[in-house]
Amino acid sequence: MSRLIVRRLLVSLAVLWLVTLLVFVATLLLPGDPVRAILGQQATPERIAALRAQLDLDAPVWERYLNWLGGVVTGDLGTSTATQGPVNDLLGDRIGASLVLLVAAAVLSTLVGLALGTWSALRRGRAADHTVSGISLVIAALPEFVIGVALIVLLSTTVFPLLPSVTLAPPGEPVWSQPSQLVLPVLTLALVVTPYITRMMRATMSEVLDSGYVEMARLKGIPEKTVLLRHALPHAIGPVAQVIALQLAWLAGGVVVVEFLFRYPGVGQALIDAVNNRDVEVVQAITLLIAAVYIVVNLLADIVGILTNPKLRTEVTR
Amino acid sequence: MTTQVAVTNALEVSELRVHTLAGSPVLKGVSYAIAPGEVLALVGESGSGKTTAGLAALGHFRRGLAPAGGAVTASPRDGEPVDVLGLGERERRALRGHTLAYVPQDPALSLNPALRIGRQIAEVLEAHGYGASGEERAARVAEVLGEVGLPADENYQRRYPHQLSGGQQQRVGIAMAFACRPSVVVLDEPTTGLDVTTQTLVLRTVAALTAEHGVAALYITHDLAVVSAIADRVAVMRGGEIVECGAAEEVLRRPAHAYTRELVDAVPDLDGGGGLPEPDGDTETLRVTGLSVSYGEHRVLRDVSLTVHSGECLLLLGESGSGKTTLSRCVAGLNEHHTGTVELAGTALAPSTRRRTAEELRAVQYVFQSPYSSLNPRRTIAQSVEVPLEMLTELPKAARRERVAETLDRVRLSRTLAGRLPDQLSGGERQRAAIARALVTTPKVLLCDEVTSALDVSVQATIIDLLCELRAELGTAMVFVTHNIALARHVADRIAVLRGGEIVETGPVGDVLSAPRHEYTRELLANTPRM
Incomplete structure (x- = not known):
């Protein structure tokens, strides 16, 4: 088993390295000159040349790539061309803020999705099941900004003015100091991904509940709760983990739109600002970060798949 | 039905009716009784309702089925007879695995692939509070594994189902059923899919356990040869009814009902047959x-x-x-x-x-x-049979059609079936169609x-x-x-x-x-x- 996991880990590292290559090449191909973006149209040729030298833009491409990669590996994401400060300082707080959003939304949607899917599967064909299916289908069809706007209308403006519609915390103060401002963004993200998890869980669980070993467990006189938790759930988790991973990976990207909508000071906001300012270093850092989230989440799903499948688990001992 | 001495029977099923939720009958008043230590074989072809009748003994009905009358009376070893169908879900659960046990048809599907086999056996004991302590239950797991002829050591108990052969998996299933010393065991075609040598071992194990512990066994099978090896009495089912019931020897030697006779005649016999055509040449x-x-x-x-x-x-x-x-x-x-x-x-x-x-x-x-x-579910029988002619011959369309019709006649498949899709046909008809498809090119x-x-x-x-x-x-x-x-x-x-x-x-x-x-x-x- 450990050999299998190590192999997956190595593959993930290789993919991550490929991503650094792609990100670097892509920023090279971006139209626009960062030097011109910083200095404006009236800059003198001397100043442009000086800045180019300072930014190391005259060095060969492979050398710049290696310098950048070396920095990334040692945890130094370079210097922001826009603020002239280290990217690390710029993103530090924002990564924390986005992470809070992501983890809260992920935990909420996973728990609700698994529970709702299981509940629905147990009531297959009854009214409750049809209601869950119908509602989840409708929500799944709505894009995240529509859900966000609808929630704002419903919970922070005319109908029930309960929650702030934008993030109010002053810069420098951590976002979780005012938990009420987290509710709407987390709810929006959770609502976007929960329907997929629910539907997948319902389908997988239905299949598992019809299996021979669940029927056998019932015929052994095992209490229903144990049947569900010990015999059914472990077999449903493996396939559903793949869908959860895809959804969490989507969250890492979807956070950009939602953060913009709620003026939330996370990496999504930073990415939008950086693109506007031609802040290449920051764009590279954030793209790499989001890619890393994708890879880590998929790796975790694979590991869950391996752990819940004894055939894979015992492969080495055979 | 034959009359039974009511008091001594471990299991009595009387006039049991089961309907689908849509209301069409699956069991039309099935009655049988089994005494402790006796093996009753329930014989019938696929779709005759024998599995439904067997599961009903445990008060279990598969999705889409519901009881519509009749009674199932089980006598626990240490208590009064109870009406299984009259009980609530909780009381039924207490009986299942404890008084009424089940051995499934395909152990590969019925053992939980993610649980170690020792755990799966111990689980039954825990659910029914067998023994006073964990040690006592562990001892019983080892004992019952020994009874079915499997190694009882810790290492073996820590195996997963996929690390066992089919015969070993089935014996684990049997051990699971006998773990709580039940008074009734329902065995649903437990040897289908096993090779003959393993089948003999499993049959011996079942016979020994039922005789030794005075367990009443309902042995569901379609194989009459197996019946004569294990059963004391036989009940023959057809279309949701028991058409004949009696001592195994009696029913198999002198079947009274026409359907039983048909079944008995159809069983291939090592000594039977004969009258085969002589091979015509030595090419x-x-x-x-x-x-x-x-x-x-x-x-x-x-x-x-x-x-x-x-x-x-x-x-x-x-x-x-x-x-x-x-x-x-x-x-x-x-x-x-x-x-x-x-x-x-x-x-x-x-x-x-x-x-x-x-x-x-x-x-x-x-x-x-x-x-x-093996037949494409989206093609009609005639289309499927025509494919080899299309691909492998130069015959024009009309000639192909004619050849298809001839071949269907040859395998005695009515021409009215030619336009049907495979799932509108029975298993035998489908296999005839498959044979027609192979023969159409005169191989x-x-x-x-x-x-x-x-x-x-x-x-x-x-x-x-x-x-x-x-x-x-x-x-x-x-x-x-x-x-x-x-x-x-x-x-x-x-x-x-x-x-x-x-x-x-x-x-x-x-x-x-x-x-x-x-x-x-x-x-x-x-x-x-x-x-």
Whole structure:
């Protein structure tokens, strides 16, 4: 088993390295000159040349790539061309803020999705099941900004003015100091991904509940709760983990739109600002970060798949 | 129904009716009773409702089924008889696994693949509060594993189901059922899918356990030969009703009901058969020389050689994993990764169908094991049968149509069925259609791969009769692949016994059955249940 996991880990590292290559090449191909973006149209040729030298833009491409990669590996994401400060300082707080959003939304949607899917599967064909299916289908069809706007209308403006519609915390103060401002963004993200998890869980669980070993467990006189938790759930988790991973990976990207909508000071906001300012270093850092989230989440799903499948688990001992 | 002494019965089912939720009847008033230590066999073909009747004994109904009257009375070892259907879910659960136990048909599907086997047995004991302590339960797990003839050590208990063979898995299923010392055990075709040697072991285990502990057993099966090996009494089911019930010996020797007689006659018998057409000539149609197949280190076939003459049928006998299907696939050109040669009437065939000529492809045809998966579900029977003609002949459309109709007549499939889709046909009709598809190109060699193992006995008998007739009429050389030696006299002229990828014995059917030379053949013959 450990050999299998190590192999997956190595593959993930290789993919991550490929991503650094792609990100670097892509920023090279971006139209626009960062030097011109910083200095404006009236800059003198001397100043442009000086800045180019300072930014190391005259060095060969492979050398710049290696310098950048070396920095990334040692945890130094370079210097922001826009603020002239280290990217690390710029993103530090924002990564924390986005992470809070992501983890809260992920935990909420996973728990609700698994529970709702299981509940629905147990009531297959009854009214409750049809209601869950119908509602989840409708929500799944709505894009995240529509859900966000609808929630704002419903919970922070005319109908029930309960929650702030934008993030109010002053810069420098951590976002979780005012938990009420987290509710709407987390709810929006959770609502976007929960329907997929629910539907997948319902389908997988239905299949598992019809299996021979669940029927056998019932015929052994095992209490229903144990049947569900010990015999059914472990077999449903493996396939559903793949869908959860895809959804969490989507969250890492979807956070950009939602953060913009709620003026939330996370990496999504930073990415939008950086693109506007031609802040290449920051764009590279954030793209790499989001890619890393994708890879880590998929790796975790694979590991869950391996752990819940004894055939894979015992492969080495055979 | 026969009258029973009510007090002593461990299980009594009376006038049990089960409906689908839509209201169509599945069981139409089924009654049976089993005394402690007695084995009642419930016999019937697929769809007769025997599994529903068995599960109802545990108060369990599958999705879409509901009880509609009747009573199930079970007598626990240490208590008053209870009406199972009158109980609530909680009380029923207390009986299941404790007083009423179940052994499923396919242990590969019914054992939880993610739990260690020791855990799965201990679980029943825990659920019913067997024993005072964990140690006592652990001791019982080890004891019951010993009773079914499995090793009881810690290491073995820590195995997962996929690390056991089919026979071992089934014995774990039996151990699970007997763990709490139940008074009634329902066994649902527990030996289907096991080879004969393992089947004998499992049957012995069941017989010993029921006799020793005074357990009433309901043994559901479609195999009458197994019935005579294990049952005290037999109940024959058809269309949701018990048509005949009585002592096993009595029912099998002197069946009273016409349907029972039909079933008994349809069972292939090692001694029966006879009257096979003589092979007409000695033209050698198929010759296989030095055929070997390996998957990596694993050698599936080792240096296999055989010949089949025109109009002759060779029974290729072997258990699962012996390489018999691989061999027939090599002959058909469906497995090109082999060494050795396959010759058709003296000319060597290419290893892959892609490099065989249309004429060669027409000459070698294949009928697959399951007619449920070998016919395209979106094509009508006539369309499926026409495909080989479209691909392999230059015949114009009208001539093809005519040939299809002729072939359907030949396999005695009514022309009205030609326009139907496979799922509108019964298993036997589908297999006839599959045979028609193979015969439509008038092949010189017909490969039949376990063609009857997915079918009921009575259907099996008609398919075998059909194949014998067709062989006599058309002079086709036939290779009949099977695991069931009892079919030998009914279909074949010669036998080749395949074991571990090698042919261990070959010869005329009569010689091999009456004087088997190889130990393995003798073992197979000894383990094949006879009626």
